[in-house]
Amino acid sequence: MPKDTGGGRSAIRAFVAINLPDELMVKLKEVRDSLASSQKDVSWVRPGGIHLTLKFLGDIETEEVDKVAEALFLAATGIKAFTLKAEGVGVFPNLKSPRVIWVGIRESPELIRLQKNIDERLFESGFEKDDRPFHPHLTLARVKTPGAGRELGKRVEESKIDIDVDFKADYFVLFRSVLSPKGAEYTELRRFDLK
Numbered sequence: 001m002p003k004d005t006g007g008g009r010s011a012i013r014a015f016v017a018i019n020l021p022d023e024l025m026v027k028l029k030e031v032r033d034s035l036a037s038s039q040k041d042v043s044w045v046r047p048g049g050i051h052l053t054l055k056f057l058g059d060i061e062t063e064e065v066d067k068v069a070e071a072l073f074l075a076a077t078g079i080k081a082f083t084l085k086a087e088g089v090g091v092f093p094n095l096k097s098p099r100v101i102w103v104g105i106r107e108s109p110e111l112i113r114l115q116k117n118i119d120e121r122l123f124e125s126g127f128e129k130d131d132r133p134f135h136p137h138l139t140l141a142r143v144k145t146p147g148a149g150r151e152l153g154k155r156v157e158e159s160k161i162d163i164d165v166d167f168k169a170d171y172f173v174l175f176r177s178v179l180s181p182k183g184a185e186y187t188e189l190r191r192f193d194l195k
């Protein structure tokens with residue numbers, strides 16, 4: 001159920017992302033298995049829930065979905081499908097005390113252009129621009145305590161994981177995210193073709 005935001009209106013948590021092919025999911029699962037520990041303060045994203053986030057919108061009114069979709073449709077216009085490369089494992093903000101473990105996505109002109117278009121079109125529709133630079137990545141895990149992070153940072157540093165997978169981005173998605181103690185559930189609201 002969408003959240004009631006008062007006055008009879010309801011909100012949903014939304015973000016924009018690129019889906020990953022099964023072949024890459026399998027590889028991400030291997031990375032996860034090679035790094036995973038039983039630490040309770042590390043929360044691993046289930047492989048099917050991993051995606052390349054382009055823009056986080058936060059709570060939007062359900063009535064705004066059409067307006068957002070219009071902006072995203074315009075953002076996609078003129079951008080053809082392109083190839084992305086998933087490579088390397090890294091962390092934010094540093095190996096001593098990582099909060100996020102990720103697989104990197106090599107920056108490409110098309111990806112940067114698409115992300116900029118999305119940011120700008122949504123700004124024209126009244127949403128805030130991202131104030132942080134765009135670092136394309138696939139989040140594998142989030143760390144809740146510094147202690148757990150240190151251990152995992154060491155594993156990342158010592159691991160010899162070799163990930164280098166090309167995949168095609170031929171559409172992107174407006175997702176709805178529902179948070180729960182078991183982790184986030186994502187559902188597709190709209191798809192936007194790149195053609």
Ligand code: 3AM
Nearest residue numbers: 015051052053055056137138139177184
């Ligand atoms: O998959 P990643 O980690 O790249 O981190 C969240 C996730 O991206 C991000 O939105 C995506 C879907 O949940 N996210 C969540 N809260 C956020 C916030 N307050 C956020 N990004 C920016 N600001």
